[in-house]
Amino acid sequence: MNNDELMKLDNQLCFAFYACSREITKLYRPLLAELGLTYTQYITLLALWEQDNVSVKELGAKLLLDSGTLTPLLKKLESMGLLTRARDKSDERHLVVRLTMKGEQLREKASCVPVRLFEGTDVEPEELFALRKQVQTLMSKMSEAT
Amino acid sequence: MNNDELMKLDNQLCFAFYACSREITKLYRPLLAELGLTYTQYITLLALWEQDNVSVKELGAKLLLDSGTLTPLLKKLESMGLLTRARDKSDERHLVVRLTMKGEQLREKASCVPVRLFEGTDVEPEELFALRKQVQTLMSKMSEAT
DNA sequence: TCTATATAAATTGTATGCAATTAATTGGGT
């Protein structure tokens, strides 16, 4: 590819990912709206449903988000009654996040989301699986560089 | 995959894309900082370097962004002296965006960005090319659904 | 014990994204 080609928008991997990521979020939006959640709130809960009782630091490591993003997000989820935020007694620097009963229960209602997401599209599960693997490989290669 | 597996964060295609997209942006950041640009400003300029003299509407169609995002972004680029914003004389509803000399010239300095991006990583160009194709296919399938 | 350093969250400031609304302009139909 020559230099002109290399600079075309449609030839940028970055743009493909950037646009696709937002497009996927758009598929989620109506499903998550039924649960009263935004996309970021949803993936935060996915992480908590897998492992509860974690610090902001640990949560941030999983979601690749820092406290600047997580603090207001968690305060919002707290105000919605889905989780509690409390300092760790053994080390007051850590803030421990715990799901409430309501937060736990939301998992049931959310369990249909992954299944419903690509309903009505021409996308095959195998295709998704293979693509996800490749994306994760790329991710790990980029992480090594930074 | 059973339901528990389906709800794991690492099994979400959406999260893979979301995280990967932000990781790619991180690779860009130091390179674009040399040009004084953010990532969104950069892809906006990529679109304009390909086709100048476009309306906000047309630009938004290429970048998949609406006026709510583009208006402040374009005002910023205007204040940086990279482009001009003016109403179309033949239809005052349209706002036409034109690159300035300075905006045109920035293209030269930016031309090394795509090449330098994955330097120092273990990522092969063929890998990127194949992956981009797959992502674009997924994109088009999702667009059909909406 | 006292202090310097390290660590974790919160805060601040800037830049997106996007839904919903508003304002200005245009073109079709009467």
Next chain:
DNA sequence: ACCCAATTAATTGCATACAATTTATATAGA
């Protein structure tokens, strides 16, 4: 010429992202 629906940007409000700074706490070492 006049009214009305459609079109395009801009605006408003809310929710992220993230760098940089600040605050509070913990710990190692003099």
